[in-house]
Amino acid sequence: MVSISPLGxxxxxxxxxxxxxxxxxxxxxxxxxxxSVFPRAAFLAGHGQSPADSTPTSxxxxxxxxxxxxxxxxxxxxxxxxxxxxxxxxxxxxxxxKYGELGRRTRILRDAIAGLESSPITxxxxxxTTEDHLHLEQAAASLFPFLKNQPRNSTSQTPLxxxxxSIVPGSQAVxxxxxxxxxxxxxxxxxxxxxxxxxxxxxxxxxxxxxxxxPANREHLAAIPLASGPPLEFLxxxxxxxxxxxxFTSSASGGWAVKPFAALGSRYEKVIVLDADAxxxxxxxALLSHPAFLRTGALLFHDRLLWQHAFADRHEWWRGEIRxxxxxxxxxxxxxxxxxxxxxxxxxxxDKGRLEVFMGLLxxxxxxxxxxxxxxxxxxxxxxxxxxxMGLEMAGSGYEFSGHYGGIVGWEETHEDGKxxxxxxxxxxxxxxxxxxxxxxxxxxxxxxxxELYEVPAKWMIDADWLKGGSKEAMxxxxxxxxxxxxxxxxTVLVRSIEKAREMDVTFHNVFHNRLG
Numbered sequence: 415m416v417s418i419s420p421l422g423x424x425x426x427x428x429x430x431x432x433x434x435x436x437x438x439x440x441x442x443x444x445x446x447x448x449x450s451v452f453p454r455a456a457f458l459a460g461h462g463q464s465p466a467d468s469t470p471t472s473x474x475x476x477x478x479x480x481x482x483x484x485x486x487x488x489x490x491x492x493x494x495x496x497x498x499x500x501x502x503x504x505x506x507x508x509x510x511x512k513y514g515e516l517g518r519r520t521r522i523l524r525d526a527i528a529g530l531e532s533s534p535i536t537x538x539x540x541x542x543t544t545e546d547h548l549h550l551e552q553a554a555a556s557l558f559p560f561l562k563n564q565p566r567n568s569t570s571q572t573p574l575x576x577x578x579x580s581i582v583p584g585s586q587a588v589x590x591x592x593x594x595x596x597x598x599x600x601x602x603x604x605x606x607x608x609x610x611x612x613x614x615x616x617x618x619x620x621x622x623x624x625x626x627x628x629p630a631n632r633e634h635l636a637a638i639p640l641a642s643g644p645p646l647e648f649l650x651x652x653x654x655x656x657x658x659x660x661x662f663t664s665s666a667s668g669g670w671a672v673k674p675f676a677a678l679g680s681r682y683e684k685v686i687v688l689d690a691d692a693x694x695x696x697x698x699x700a701l702l703s704h705p706a707f708l709r710t711g712a713l714l715f716h717d718r719l720l721w722q723h724a725f726a727d728r729h730e731w732w733r734g735e736i737r738x739x740x741x742x743x744x745x746x747x748x749x750x751x752x753x754x755x756x757x758x759x760x761x762x763x764x765d766k767g768r769l770e771v772f773m774g775l776l777x778x779x780x781x782x783x784x785x786x787x788x789x790x791x792x793x794x795x796x797x798x799x800x801x802x803x804m805g806l807e808m809a810g811s812g813y814e815f816s817g818h819y820g821g822i823v824g825w826e827e828t829h830e831d832g833k834x835x836x837x838x839x840x841x842x843x844x845x846x847x848x849x850x851x852x853x854x855x856x857x858x859x860x861x862x863x864x865x866e867l868y869e870v871p872a873k874w875m876i877d878a879d880w881l882k883g884g885s886k887e888a889m890x891x892x893x894x895x896x897x898x899x900x901x902x903x904x905x906t907v908l909v910r911s912i913e914k915a916r917e918m919d920v921t922f923h924n925v926f927h928n929r930l931g
Contacts, residue, residue: 517808711765778805821876
């Protein structure tokens, strides 16, 4: 007789459960591919309609008595998959080896939703029932606990559908998550976008309750003169998501974590999510017409190429969780050459109207929940930076990075070997035509060491070698590349932006005092 250890029993049961789950998932995909099994679903169909439009009426699949019930086999598969997600949860510590599995489950849920929404409604097709709808909602809630207990309707049994239905089709906006500590830079950015660049995009300021951005400071921001576009809009993220799984203001890491939830909770469909200290050389509208964004609905920007082979554990983790990297990942020098950091999340552009992008964003948000970020995400990587591409990659969403790794905008110096170099405290990015588009770090020359000094940069460099400063406060440089001069229009934008920033500093002196972090 062969004895089996308790551990072996557990492993065998888990293997069997996973095998059964795969069979169920493949069966669901097959069923969804058949036009005769699932019609276009009422499930999540509110997206693309106003809430009023999604209310069942005569002739709607949920209310038409002439429709016949769908086959028991397809209903049972939906139920079994939902039950599997619930019975084998991912939302408990440790999280390190659960990112890839969440991605696989997210893909299955996405494919189920897509199949239901794409099947045509005809007189010969059957209808999805409320029970089936709830099965998929239960599956979504088991994967993404932050969907539960949404303050707008805490007892709703359809939180995912509610969230998608809150998005206004065709809408687009700049979304700036900020709090009292970063209000100075947010004011500079708002003034630049509206008074210097004449952007007409709506600007939505997102914050996590009064403890994050006080009512008085919201009034100060709202009072900034706007030369173009609609008034500022404010969104308390706690009116969209319950804080129980997020802990934005009661944890040190909450400031970074707000960003993906700001993207998810915004009512706008196409969102340009900006760090408060972003600086633009062109209107942000250019991001919405970027070819990479038009192709995929998700545009990201690379970080600097630094610290090659220095983070073996990080790369081991990535490779363990990403078993079948996408084409975009295969182009990554971080992935193929072991550089340290992939994404500069100071600007992220997403089209939530594309289901796969929306589902990838759910994964990104999961990585930024308190338990997950505290246990793993922020321990292995730096803040929210890598969670954007990781969520899209693992969930099987299309996305693209800008064509270059981060460059630099600053001032020319001579390296010790006599070579020319460009030095500063920021990371610069270009558009699809290799023209300067934006950089991070703010208009101050070095916000960490001198909160009063502004200086207009004169040179820039890209596709060269980084010489990283020894600390956050130290200047970094690029060398072994072409030293380029800012053109007159770019310098003019920065000169005028600095003038406006100084005006903001005078106007809001008391607000900014002691809030220069």
